[in-house]
Amino acid sequence: MNVSQALIEMKNVFVRKEDKNILNNINLKIECGERVAILGQNGSGKSSLIKTMTGEYRCDSARNGNVKIYGKELWNIFDIRKAFGIVSNEIQTDFRKDMTAEDAVLSGFFGSIGTNRSQNIDDNMRKKADSALESVCAAQLKGRRLKTFSSGEMRRIIMARALVNDPEALILDEPMNSLDIGGKYLVRRSIEGLADTGHTLIMVTHDPADIGPEFKRIIMIKDGAMIRDGGVNILTNENLSELYGVSVSVYKINERIIAEY
Numbered sequence: 001m002n003v004s005q006a007l008i009e010m011k012n013v014f015v016r017k018e019d020k021n022i023l024n025n026i027n028l029k030i031e032c033g034e035r036v037a038i039l040g041q042n043g044s045g046k047s048s049l050i051k052t053m054t055g056e057y058r059c060d061s062a063r064n065g066n067v068k069i070y071g072k073e074l075w076n077i078f079d080i081r082k083a084f085g086i087v088s089n090e091i092q093t094d095f096r097k098d099m100t101a102e103d104a105v106l107s108g109f110f111g112s113i114g115t116n117r118s119q120n121i122d123d124n125m126r127k128k129a130d131s132a133l134e135s136v137c138a139a140q141l142k143g144r145r146l147k148t149f150s151s152g153e154m155r156r157i158i159m160a161r162a163l164v165n166d167p168e169a170l171i172l173d174e175p176m177n178s179l180d181i182g183g184k185y186l187v188r189r190s191i192e193g194l195a196d197t198g199h200t201l202i203m204v205t206h207d208p209a210d211i212g213p214e215f216k217r218i219i220m221i222k223d224g225a226m227i228r229d230g231g232v233n234i235l236t237n238e239n240l241s242e243l244y245g246v247s248v249s250v251y252k253i254n255e256r257i258i259a260e261y
């Protein structure tokens, strides 16, 4: 891998599903170490953008589009695991509730949902799983079964699972979704901690309040297209009204932007 290249570069990316363009001419470069929030309303194409970055969705080659990771257009599953750790609700809901947090985290080494006997789990992997759990303040949850967890605890287990391969970037798809205030607080602290340790962060959200001060770049996406790309200063009444299609007013509390209609 050539780490002097951008982590991800997308050029002329169109993605079609069921005769509909769900991504429209995405041109985007994300460098290692950036913290980027991708903001848009429900159905705007945020998750599709992530799935295209990580190879789950392919761009329309007829449009000469391409997605490069570290400057390479062709990559395999191991390149992807080294580049990205993914935290999403889709992954979270796939887990069997009777497995332990440790097994859920260890399964990140294999890209599987839980572990099985044919997988060789060594002491080094267990140590890495322990430190991943520590980095999201969840070391004490290691031996507990998933069915005993709140949504916020479960979200942090999935974050630890995403960290075990030491990925360059953590991709967080709606990490605050369905969490109560306490759960949001702990997930936010974990995200801040990951930013402090230098991880590249790419977070998808529909709510500007989720965007902490560690996110220096914001990309607004609407109808599958990027409509703005800039610093926190782009979170204005005008831009957010255009993004959500209703009149929006923004105000600030503790460095967070709250948007209300």
Ligand SMILES: Nc1ncnc2c1ncn2[C@@H]1O[C@H](COP(=O)(O)OP(=O)(O)OP(=O)(O)O)[C@@H](O)[C@H]1O
Pocket (backbone or CB within 6 Å): 017, 018, 022, 040, 041, 042, 043, 044, 045, 046, 047, 048, 049, 206
């Ligand atoms: N595999 C697919 N097949 C058909 N349509 C799809 C597929 N994936 C996404 N879409 C459509 O693309 C559009 C964007 O979906 P996407 O999930 O990317 O939006 P989103 O911004 O992440 O939404 P949300 O905030 O609700 O999760 C939606 O209209 C969705 O139905």
